Amino acid sequence: MKIKIMTGDSSKDSKITKTIWGEKEKAAWLANQSVKRSYQHEVLAKIEALKGDFDVSQYGFLSYDPQRYPLFMLKTRNWNENNRNILITGGVHGYETSGVQGALRFLESAVLKYTDNFNFVVAPCVSPWGYETINRWDTAAIDPNRSFYANSPAESSAALMKKIADLNLDYTAHFDLHETTDTDNSVFMPALAQRDGTELVIWEIPDGFYLVGDTENPVDDFQTAIIHAVKKVTHIAPADEAGCIIGEPVTQNGVINYATKKLALCTGFSQSEFVTTTEVYPDSPKVTDEDCILAQVAAISGGLDYLLDIYPPDSKRKKVE
DSSP: OEEEEOOSOOOTTSOOOOOOOOHHHHHHHHHTOOOOSOHIIIIIHHHHHTTTTEEEEEEEEOTTSTTTOEEEEEEESSOOTTSEEEEEEEOSSTTOHHHHHHHHHHHHHTGGGTTTTEEEEEESOSOHHHHHHTOSSOTTSOOGGGOOSTTOSOHHHHHHHHHHHHHTOOOSEEEEEEEOOTHIIIIIHHHHHHHHTOOEEEEOOOSSBEEEEETTBOOHHHHHHHHHHHTTTSOBOOOOTTSEETTEEOSBTTEEEEOTTTTTOHHHHSOOSEEEEEEEOTTOTTOOHHHHHHHHHHHHHHHHHHHHHHSOGGGTTSOOO
């Protein structure tokens, strides 16, 4: 259910005041943010531990603090040019914890089942400042997951796009790992309305896991396979009374679609044949933090199992008609 709340004074005899943030307001917002957890200990240490099994490279840094916020990518060792390539991204919204930890856990615990048939490119924490400060935006009050376009003003998005372009690979699938939290309505949507001087729009937060596909390329069977895999780990979000999840019509159980390219979402830039954005609900009383991480791993594994079914190992990179 979508709810619109007008900002400013909406009385009959008054004009609605809409104040768009300038540099002063953005600086004030940034000054109010604080570090709440450690990128070094919770992410970089785990990447370091994976160096024995993956090629790890730094592809950039955040200029806000280059030493504190390097950007890292992991690639399959013993790369096989005949294998299909898979892109996994986490932490595009840094505050969405299981996206980051799920990408790392997949590499730690599940990837070896698939490396005979797939090459993997993994950026586990695209927005490390957001991870540490538990923020949706970057230091310039920009949403990285609305910023995957040419000349992007979001440093983390621009750095990832440049690295992927430099690799010059084609991707069979792109998994972008996210969460939907209660703070979307209590913190981030109100901040968005204040920043842009617009109406405050909030949605009923769905209790459970769901997926966001691409309106132009929904790959319904791929999404179904992921939902079936995740159901073994955690519950799937039901539609609201209007048949929607976060304001969008449900196309099947636990799945909605967005215009990923038009909205400049992360899955929209990779030109992958199969794309999905996972959404876990960590604030549900029915789950633990560990359940959320395992749901992300199950989502990737379920999608890969589907690809193995339609692209059997002996087919390699020959597309099935």
